[in-house]
Amino acid sequence: MQLDEFFVTGEPLIYGAMVSIALVTAAIIFILTYFKKWGWLWREWLTTVDHKKIGIMYIISALAMLFRGGMDALMMRIQLAFPGMNFLNAQHYDEVFTTHGTVMIIFMAMPFLIGLMNIVVPLQIGARDVAFPYLNAVSFWSFFFGAMLFNISFVIGGSPDAGWTSYTPLAGAAMSPGPGQNFYLLGLQLSGIGTLATGINFMVTILKMRAPGMKMFQMPIFSWSTLVTSFIIVFAFPILTVALALMTIDRIFGSQFFTLTGEGMPMMWTNLFWMWGHPEVYIVVLPAFGIFSEIISTFARKQLFGYKAMVWSMIVIAGLSFLVWVHHFFTMGMGAFVNSVFSISTMLIAVPTGVKIFNWLGTLYKGRIQLTTPMLWSLAFIPSFVIGGVTGVMLGMAATDYQYHNSYFLVAHFHYVLIAGTVFACFAGLVYWYPKMFGHKLNERIGKWSLWFFVIGFHVCFFPQYFVGLDGMPRRVFTIIPEWMPLNVISTVGAFGMGMGFAIFVYNIYYSLRYNEREKSGDSWDGRTLEWATPTPVPFYNFATVPHVEGLDAYLIMKEKGQTTFDEANLKPIHMPSNTGQPFIMMSIMFVASFGLVFEWLWMAIAGLIGVIVMMAFRSFDYNDGFYVKVDEIKRTERSARGL
Amino acid sequence: MSAHELKSGPLEYRSSQGRMNILGFWIFLAAEIVLFSTLFATYAVLFGRTANAPTPGELFEPSTVLVMTFLLLISSFTCGIAVHEMRRGSVKGLITWLIITLVLGLGFLGFEIYEFIHYTHEGVTLQSSAYWSSFFILTGTHGLHVTLGIGWAILLLIQLAKRGLTPVTSRKVFIISLYWHFLDVIWIFIFTSVYLIGMVV
Amino acid sequence: MAGHTGRFPVKHVIGFILSIALTLLALWAALGSDLPTVWIIVSIMALAIIQAGIQLFMFMHMIESESHNGHVPWNMIFHGLVLAAIVVAGSLFTMYSGHGSGGDHDGDMKHEQQQEQHEGHTEH
Numbered sequence: 001m002q003l004d005e006f007f008v009t010g011e012p013l014i015y016g017a018m019v020s021i022a023l024v025t026a027a028i029i030f031i032l033t034y035f036k037k038w039g040w041l042w043r044e045w046l047t048t049v050d051h052k053k054i055g056i057m058y059i060i061s062a063l064a065m066l067f068r069g070g071m072d073a074l075m076m077r078i079q080l081a082f083p084g085m086n087f088l089n090a091q092h093y094d095e096v097f098t099t100h101g102t103v104m105i106i107f108m109a110m111p112f113l114i115g116l117m118n119i120v121v122p123l124q125i126g127a128r129d130v131a132f133p134y135l136n137a138v139s140f141w142s143f144f145f146g147a148m149l150f151n152i153s154f155v156i157g158g159s160p161d162a163g164w165t166s167y168t169p170l171a172g173a174a175m176s177p178g179p180g181q182n183f184y185l186l187g188l189q190l191s192g193i194g195t196l197a198t199g200i201n202f203m204v205t206i207l208k209m210r211a212p213g214m215k216m217f218q219m220p221i222f223s224w225s226t227l228v229t230s231f232i233i234v235f236a237f238p239i240l241t242v243a244l245a246l247m248t249i250d251r252i253f254g255s256q257f258f259t260l261t262g263e264g265m266p267m268m269w270t271n272l273f274w275m276w277g278h279p280e281v282y283i284v285v286l287p288a289f290g291i292f293s294e295i296i297s298t299f300a301r302k303q304l305f306g307y308k309a310m311v312w313s314m315i316v317i318a319g320l321s322f323l324v325w326v327h328h329f330f331t332m333g334m335g336a337f338v339n340s341v342f343s344i345s346t347m348l349i350a351v352p353t354g355v356k357i358f359n360w361l362g363t364l365y366k367g368r369i370q371l372t373t374p375m376l377w378s379l380a381f382i383p384s385f386v387i388g389g390v391t392g393v394m395l396g397m398a399a400t401d402y403q404y405h406n407s408y409f410l411v412a413h414f415h416y417v418l419i420a421g422t423v424f425a426c427f428a429g430l431v432y433w434y435p436k437m438f439g440h441k442l443n444e445r446i447g448k449w450s451l452w453f454f455v456i457g458f459h460v461c462f463f464p465q466y467f468v469g470l471d472g473m474p475r476r477v478f479t480i481i482p483e484w485m486p487l488n489v490i491s492t493v494g495a496f497g498m499g500m501g502f503a504i505f506v507y508n509i510y511y512s513l514r515y516n517e518r519e520k521s522g523d524s525w526d527g528r529t530l531e532w533a534t535p536t537p538v539p540f541y542n543f544a545t546v547p548h549v550e551g552l553d554a555y556l557i558m559k560e561k562g563q564t565t566f567d568e569a570n571l572k573p574i575h576m577p578s579n580t581g582q583p584f585i586m587m588s589i590m591f592v593a594s595f596g597l598v599f600e601w602l603w604m605a606i607a608g609l610i611g612v613i614v615m616m617a618f619r620s621f622d623y624n625d626g627f628y629v630k631v632d633e634i635k636r637t638e639r640s641a642r643g644l
Numbered sequence: 645m646s647a648h649e650l651k652s653g654p655l656e657y658r659s660s661q662g663r664m665n666i667l668g669f670w671i672f673l674a675a676e677i678v679l680f681s682t683l684f685a686t687y688a689v690l691f692g693r694t695a696n697a698p699t700p701g702e703l704f705e706p707s708t709v710l711v712m713t714f715l716l717l718i719s720s721f722t723c724g725i726a727v728h729e730m731r732r733g734s735v736k737g738l739i740t741w742l743i744i745t746l747v748l749g750l751g752f753l754g755f756e757i758y759e760f761i762h763y764t765h766e767g768v769t770l771q772s773s774a775y776w777s778s779f780f781i782l783t784g785t786h787g788l789h790v791t792l793g794i795g796w797a798i799l800l801l802i803q804l805a806k807r808g809l810t811p812v813t814s815r816k817v818f819i820i821s822l823y824w825h826f827l828d829v830i831w832i833f834i835f836t837s838v839y840l841i842g843m844v845v
Numbered sequence: 846m847a848g849h850t851g852r853f854p855v856k857h858v859i860g861f862i863l864s865i866a867l868t869l870l871a872l873w874a875a876l877g878s879d880l881p882t883v884w885i886i887v888s889i890m891a892l893a894i895i896q897a898g899i900q901l902f903m904f905m906h907m908i909e910s911e912s913h914n915g916h917v918p919w920n921m922i923f924h925g926l927v928l929a930a931i932v933v934a935g936s937l938f939t940m941y942s943g944h945g946s947g948g949d950h951d952g953d954m955k956h957e958q959q960q961e962q963h964e965g966h967t968e969h
Contacts, residue, residue, distance in 0.1 A: 663913050
């Protein structure tokens with residue numbers, strides 16, 4: 001292979017990106033070397049098994065991916081603003097919408113939420129870490145290297161261009177030769193392994209490590225949403241694993257699963273993809289529901305209305321999420337009977353979702369509402385999500401779907417549910433739990449500016465797309481006709497509003513770090529659940545003494561009784577896991593193996609896989625059982641953290 | 645996290661970490677069921693799509709398949725005996741029965757490799773047609789699991805010889821026994837829905 | 846559970862004999878009996894499910910009070926099997942109830958729609 005085939009060439013935009021990637025990398029290396037921070041990076045972050053630090057790394061990576069996916073979005077909006085634009089050519093446009101979709105779902109939404117789960121769930125249930133801290137680090141690094149692998153396709157080898165759904169036969173070897181599609185397959189595969197492990201990890205954590213006395217129906221609602229999400233992950237991700245593996249084997253080893261030759265069945269890919277893909281939608285939206293429930297309850301200063309109904313509606317949604325996948329391809333031609341069955345099951349999902357909407361409204365009713373930034377994000381969510389949900393029911397009717405499918409109406413619908421649901425929740429959750437993570441709040445005034453820019457920009461961007469879709473504009477076209485121009489111009493303006501909102505949000509992180517006052521207590525918002533019972537910054541062992549839980553909103557009860565998580569008389573040594581560099585090393589070898597497979601250099605892939613197996617064997621012989629934190633050290637840490 | 649240590653009961657359940665690992669593995673096995681069911685679904689959908697290649701009825705040999713099935717069934721039984729010995733506290737019994745299990749597993753693998761080579765000589769490969777792709781990947785994924793299980797069990801045998809029975813080693817043995825029995829469950833379905841149905845239809 | 850501590854593993858031996866018998870029965874049903882094909886498939890699948898149950902309950906100790914894991918293993922495996930049924934039956938249902946198995950297109954509208962779909966995708 002020639003060097004000019006290895007690197008992507010011939011695009012000024014990509015040359016610019018290469019230069020900026022080189023500069024940023026050089027700058028990071030320089031700063032780490034100049035301030036002698038390499039040891040710190042390794043000891044504190046790369047080898048950590050602490051759920052809070054892993055959560056922070058997830059969120060930082062997710063914000064970086066949000067930036068990348070957002071840049072893709074802005075490039076598309078520039079190209080589509082006017083007819084005959086020459087900003088991106090057809091090929092480049094295809095690559096950009098493919099990477100935009102994939103990055104946003106797999107490398108932004110999920111890791112962002114998993115990051116919040118990592119930080120919050122063990123604290124909420126009164127645990128000192130997750131059930132398998134080592135595995136948690138493996139999960140993070142597999143996501144991280146999967147995301148890296150997918151993102152380097154941009155400068156090395158060329159990006160995938162068959163859409164985030166990558167339908168065969170278009171995505172097969174015959175019509176998409178070269179490494180681009182392999183980057184998609186292996187990037188997703190690598191990060192998917194980590195997601196599955198996370199699902200198992202959180203299920204065991206929540207089922208086995210709750211504080212004494214905490215019954216299932218006394219768990220905070222975000223922990224419940226995590227449990228239900230983990231359940232979906234455990235059952236949905238293996239389907240993706242297989243689907244990706246089959247397409248990889250098709251492309252690299254010449255099997256005939258999804259090909260047009262050898263009696264292969266390209267539609268089987270679509271079927272398998274959406275068997276995972278629809279549950280995936282709920283994997284990114286159920287935790288969002290959990291976040292909004294926590295925030296609305298905290299800032300309405302009321303117990304969550306209809307707590308049990310909320311839990312059961314999530315369970316019902318989880319069950320139904322596995323029974324509706326066909327609505328993503330009604331027009332593929334399964335026939336009226338199949339379509340009717342899935343049309344009905346699809347509309348059923350609106351029922352438990354409606355229950356949740358009314359419960360949020362019920363929580364707000366007669367509450368003493370505090371309009372903080374996280375609360376405003378949550379309030380913005382409710383009507384926006386309803387618009388997305390109602391248009392979803394329209395799309396769910398198979399007969400009318402023949403009109404809407406493949407148009408901007410659909411694009412508008414899923415952005416309304418995914419942005420108003422997931423992205424608003426990510427921002428809301430980050431602002432809400434930010435003081436727990438970093439010891440200071442984000443500035444409220446700047447936070448509200450970023451919120452208004454983002455929310456208004458969002459509606460300006462996507463509301464017109466419903467209408468331009470009804471006017472007949474198909475999705476995934478790189479150029480528009482003059483009739484569609486006015487609505488597209490509005491849409492582009494809105495997209496830049498969202499970009500502005502994100503920029504202000506990032507600036508707020510910097511501003512608050514410099515100027516916002518530090519938290520004095522751990523209870524930043526007068527919270528109701530156990531994460532606020534810990535001091536800020538949270539000691540690495542979380543709870544000096546694990547509280548005994550007596551009901552829903554456990555910390556509220558503790559505050560009424562004057563209890564804390566620092567009961568000096570009952571301190572005992574705490575057992576904690578040791579840091580280890582193995583997950584990082586193992587997954588970086590896995591990265592090398594996957595990279596080899598992308599370019600079909602089998603020697604490299606095999607060598608890498610052997611390396612991974614050696615690392616696993618090494619782990620099997622590793623009997624390091626962690627260490628005990630001494631009572632004196634706990635006393636010292638707690639006294640300084642609590643200002644005693 | 646060392647709370648709730650138990651003084652009695654099987655060794656593998658005594659520490660809370662042991663109980664959590666075993667529970668986590670059960671959840672993993674549930675995920676594995678879905679993984680294999682996706683492969684079975686692909687196999688079922690692509691059934692009969694042999695293109696110009698021979699059909700399964702022409703190639704499958706009842707005797708080979710039966711030998712493979714019995715090897716795996718017996719190995720599942722001996723693996724169960726190994727755990728039985730472990731719970732009686734006999735390291736020697738455990739190691740002996742585990743080695744017997746491994747030998748049977750290796751025998752199974754040998755027959756599977758022979759079977760694949762035989763089919764290749766008859767002119768069907770992974771590339772022949774959609775049906776044969778799904779056949780090789782379904783049975784091959786099971787075979788790969790068996791291979792990994794054998795490698796894993798060898799590592800455990802070394803640890804058992806070095807450390808004897810502790811809560812950690814017995815937990816590891818119990819987990820691999822779950823894995824091994826589970827592979828037998830999968831094989832029962834491969835035997836039934838791939839080989840028997842392939843020979844009948 | 847006496848079977849664990851006793852000298853002779855009664856439960857395992859019974860399970861083993863049963864699984865051998867069920868395997869032979871399935872083999873006979875498939876290759877030796879004169880049942881219609883559909884009934885062969887139904888009966889041998891039923892035998893496979895019984896055998897899987899033997900492995901899970903008699904060999905794998907799925908329900909054991911000493912594990913302190915309650916009904917979770919059983920619950921997860923049960924849901925795994927439900928999902929397996931959805932994935933296999935659902936795939937067959939969606940892939941084969943509309944447009945037949947490859948060859949027998951009945952020239953209806955759906956087929957044309959499907960063609961358009963594919964063309965649409967290759968253009969973008």
